Amino acid sequence: AQTVTQSQPEMSVQEAETVTLSCTYDTSESDYYLFWYKQPPSRQMILVIRQEAYKQQNATENRFSVNFQKAAKSFSLKISDSQLGDAAMYFCAYSEYGGSQGNLIFGKGTKLSVKP
Amino acid sequence: DTAVSQTPKYLVTQMGNDKSIKCEQNLGHDTMYWYKQDSKKFLKIMFSYNNKELIINETVPNRFSPKSPDKAHLNLHINSLELGDSAVYFCASSPLGETQYFGPGTRLLVL
Numbered sequence: 001a002q003t004v005t006q007s008q009p010e011m012s013v014q015e016a017e018t019v020t021l022s023c024t025y026d027t028s029e030s031d032y033y034l035f036w037y038k039q040p041p042s043r044q045m046i047l048v049i050r051q052e053a054y055k056q057q058n059a060t061e062n063r064f065s066v067n068f069q070k071a072a073k074s075f076s077l078k079i080s081d082s083q084l085g086d087a088a089m090y091f092c093a094y095s096e097y098g099g100s101q102g103n104l105i106f107g108k109g110t111k112l113s114v115k116p
Numbered sequence: 117d118t119a120v121s122q123t124p125k126y127l128v129t130q131m132g133n134d135k136s137i138k139c140e141q142n143l144g145h146d147t148m149y150w151y152k153q154d155s156k157k158f159l160k161i162m163f164s165y166n167n168k169e170l171i172i173n174e175t176v177p178n179r180f181s182p183k184s185p186d187k188a189h190l191n192l193h194i195n196s197l198e199l200g201d202s203a204v205y206f207c208a209s210s211p212l213g214e215t216q217y218f219g220p221g222t223r224l225l226v227l
Contacts, residue, residue, distance in 0.1 A: 033214075033215070035215070037218075039157075042220075043204060043220070043221045043223075044218070044220055044221070045206060045208075045218035045221075046218075047215060047217070050215055089157055091159065095213065095216075096213065097213060102147060102164070102210065102212050102213040102214070102216075103149060103161040103164050103172055104149075104151075104159075104161065104208075104216060105161075106158070106159040106160070108156070108157070108158055109157050109158075
């Protein structure tokens with residue numbers, strides 16, 4: 001069974017600095033998706049970034065980028081120029097690519113605090 | 117326009133009651149999901165429907181029954197509520213196997 005592990009329950013970053021959130025996963029599949037979702041105090045789940053496993057290029061969305069290491073089964077999220085609004089729970093998630101089920105398997109989350 | 121909506125957003129009820137949570141999506145997706153987020157923020161799949169057919173049914177008490185009247189709706193009915201059912205319940209939708217978009221969540225508190 002696939003698993004997702006986030007080893008940092010809490011992280012803190014100074015405003016305008018850079019922070020990296022870690023995620024590792026386990027799967028025997030070769031094709032899959034990886035995601036980072038953000039959950040602010042409003043509890044809304046917001047998609048931050050998506051990576052297709054077949055793509056070697058790391059995904060980037062504005063200040064958010066990932067370091068996808070397929071062989072190491074590692075998928076870290078880098079937030080550059082951190083802003084106060086980035087404070088939230090961040091969840092790493094996995095789903096099968098084109099799978100018949102497609103449900104997300106989540107890590108336990110990392111709570112990010114941003115200090116002014 | 118709200119893409120995935122849930123009603124109600126908050127639900128406070130007594131043990132033993134029966135309650136329903138409704139979910140609607142206007143994204144034209146084929147697949148809808150229910151996730152449960154517990155008090156430690158852990159998210160886990162409960163059910164998944166594709167084109168109104170159940171495709172995932174995780175180990176969930178049979179007091180929980182999903183119903184999908186059409187592709188745009190997936191409701192969750194809970195019978196005989198227990199204290200341990202207190203959680204946040206999220207609905208999500210996607211094309212099958214693609215990125216999922218979540219509703220705002222329903223916070224259920226069982227007293």
